Amino acid sequence: MTDFLSDNTKNDQAIPFRFTRLYVTLFLILAVLLTGGQLLTQWRLSTVQDELWIIRYTALQRHQSQQIVKQALQVTDSKEGSDFNQNLAELRHVFSAFERYHLESRQGQVTDHNVLIPNSDTIQRLYTNISPEFNAIQQSIGNLIKLQRPEDVSQPVVQASLKLLLANEKPFLEEIDGIVRQHTSELRNQLIRLESIELYLYIISIAVMLGIGFLIFRPATHRLKQTIAQLIEAERQASIANKELLYVNKSLNETRQKLFEATRLQYQQEIDEQKIRTSYLMAGQEDERKRLSRELHDGLGQMLTAIKLQIEGLEAGLRRASAEPGKTDLMAHSKSITNLKKLVTQTIQETRTISNNLMPSVLSDFGIVPAIKMLAENDRSETVDVTFESNLTADDPRLDKNVEIMLYRITQEALSNAVRHAHPSHIHIELIERQNYVHLLVTDDGRGFRPVSQRSKLPSPTKNGRAPSQGLHNMEERAKLLNGRLKISSVPGKGTKVQVSIPYKLQSAHYDAN
Template identity: 45%
Template sequence: MSEVDNVTPQTTQPSARHFNRLFLITLVFIAVLITVAEVVTQLQTRREAERVMIIGMASAQRHHSQRIVNKILQLSRPSEHARFQNNLTEIKNLFAEFETNHLHIEQGTVPGYPIMLQNSDSVKIRFQFLKPYYFGFRESVQRIIQEAEQVSSPEEFTSTADLTALLANETPFLENMDAVVQQYTRETLDNVDTTRLIEFTIYLFTLLALVFAGWYILRPAINKFEAVIVQLVEAETRTATTNRKLLSLNRALKETRQQLFDATRQQYQQQMDEQKLRTSYLVAGQEEERKRLSRELHDGIGQMLTAIKLQVESFERSLNGKEKETKSFVVLKDLIAQTIQETRNVSNNLMPTVLSDFGLIPAVKMLADSHDKNSKTDITFHTNLSNVRLDKSVEIGVYRIAQEAVSNALRHAEPTQITIDLFEKDNYLHLIVNDDGKGFRIHRSKKEDTKRPSQGIHNMHERAALINGKFKISSAPDKGTKVQVSIPFKLVQQEYEYTKVNAG
């Protein structure tokens, strides 16, 4: 018996598909009712709006007729003779509008709007009553306009008979036009009442549909939902217990992941610091090697070349004026002098003594002056700094970047002018090297990259990074190139211990 009790409710209880079907039918029924109500309302509203426009035109006819009569009365007034033609023109315009509006009202149309209102029989009857007075009013106005156009002066205008007929037709015309407007108004009110009744009927059907949906659909569904909610609450309790355990495990996992991330970041930073330190040692070694080569060029090869030059000059004096040998010795002396000067230039480029003795500003100025003398390019140097001393690594790094930028421009860009700017702003030391040469594309493919050496740009970037500077290069074809480096500005007061090398 208990098994039967357990089975019977399940077999007699409606299925979810049944609920869905009833719910869908109810929604469709309500949607149809709302759509019908909206369509009826829109049609009725549009029809009444058209009727209101017709009523407005009919009401305006009364105003037009009164204005026409007023203007016609002004034609015969002596005080208005000066404005006779203006009044006549206004009468013509008003009368033309009066005739047009009357024709549209009678046809149920409005000028400029796609409106075609079908007049009721009651309105048509009232228009039949109106017609004799309308035609009498119109004929009187037409005769008065014709007589006014024929007179040679305002004083000659007299139209007593037509004016009497006009006034006799005006009052019944206005009364019958009022009757037309009142009929339109009554029909409008009747249509509004009909629309209200239709909307109320649809409203009742919608309420009935909602009651049906609530009693036969929502109520059984809510009972099912309550049972489901009880099961969900029990499941939520079990889930909350499991979530607490998972949160504990997740917290431990996050802490482990953070520790791993910190260790990885620390290791990466250590590797970067070691790489930067190795690069710094490498650059320092290069600078030391430059100093050594500069010193050997000056003290070794430079001194030997100077001795050779002195021996050649002594041997030249012993020739006692032999012309052929003298010319050869002149050429030889010039060649030796050029070799000595080139040795001095190479020694100075390797490590300029002015950089170690006097600092960055005189060294960059000498760099601009020396290149300016040896090329057709105009090189100018500007600075807002006095002869201050900076950190040793900063001075060497900035000088080498300027040297590399000027050298790259002269070798590859074919510029007519190079500008070197060295200035302090916002606690930063800024170096800007500008040229008006050929320029190049910064973003280019690997195939294009092989057409132009980029080792110089790489060297400048590395040197800027070693002194904590920000390196930026901008260029475009035929737009020149701009190299910019910004370094935190720090004055150094201590003495510098550069290796003093005099390149001549």
């Protein structure tokens, strides 16, 4: 064992491993011995307890047999006639318990405590020898418990049964005593063997503990200096490794700084791109304001100016009529009033058109399907045929408010681009729901164009603040705001297809009345 530990000096890592393995092996042997001894002791004590129950129930038969004789004498005693039925009932009860205990003890069994221990051959032979006495007692008691009246005790059969019972009582008691003594002797022998086993286990446990001290701790003390020297060497090696780690850590810090700088540049690039997208949206808003300003100036403003001129002309006519009462021109004034009413009607219609373009009431009141249908009807002309179809019905729940507004604005932008730039003869709009997505498709048969290949690289705005393909970028930004996707397919001379896919949840939407 000392040589075994001496070999450990050849390998630093083997020292603790082999030392631990040896210690654990001896410790396990000791633990197994102690555990085995304890389990064996507990098992044997449990067996002894079970055997004590067997001995108790066997010895109890002696007392029961005496009770049986006592009750039999009282039953057959003519002086006890008044208590005949009670004595007979007690006899039956005592004999039933006596018979059960005897038959169970013969099998080494106590059902009341779930005990079953096979009897030895000696005890089984003693039970065989006692069988004639038990059978005689069983036969005599069987005749006695059949009595019905006190007068029956004088019958010869009853007297013969009583004599048979008395004749077998003493031999039965002696043989029961022999069985109890044999049980006790066997139990004593088992306890002696258990004491011997415990003594052997104690001696072996002490030997193992001495072996642990002699074979492990003594050699370990001799190797302690060598282990300390090895620890000092290991510390020196650890110091060298620490310096190397410091160098590696410095390199990692430099790499991390470079990575941080690259991340900062990427973040700055994303901010710049976001600024460009914001500039597109702002430019789109400015264009919308300019368009609204032109509509107000060219349409509504001119009509209001014409109304003003008509009113001034009517006012001058009325002034002249008041100055020259005889020359009143009623036809001229009636025509002026008719023109004025027509201009007011056109002004109201133009105002409604501008308001509808800003936020159509049909969108907020009835939803996206009627709004796009009306948009298609308004853009239909003699040169352009606009059609619309959808698998969404009026019975379906409304889409989310933001989804409806986004779809309407993209449809407006797509129709405007197609009419102004593509000059198509037919535009087809589809709004379909499929797999928790709502898809908007605007297809035309116009001139088409060559789309930008990389949408992520947004072009810079021009000097007038309007970037190339700004309408397309506005549609793309609107789709991104709702986690949607915009796809534009176009071939010069073969038309254009705008497809938007938006994830959505059908729900009952609530809109402001304003």
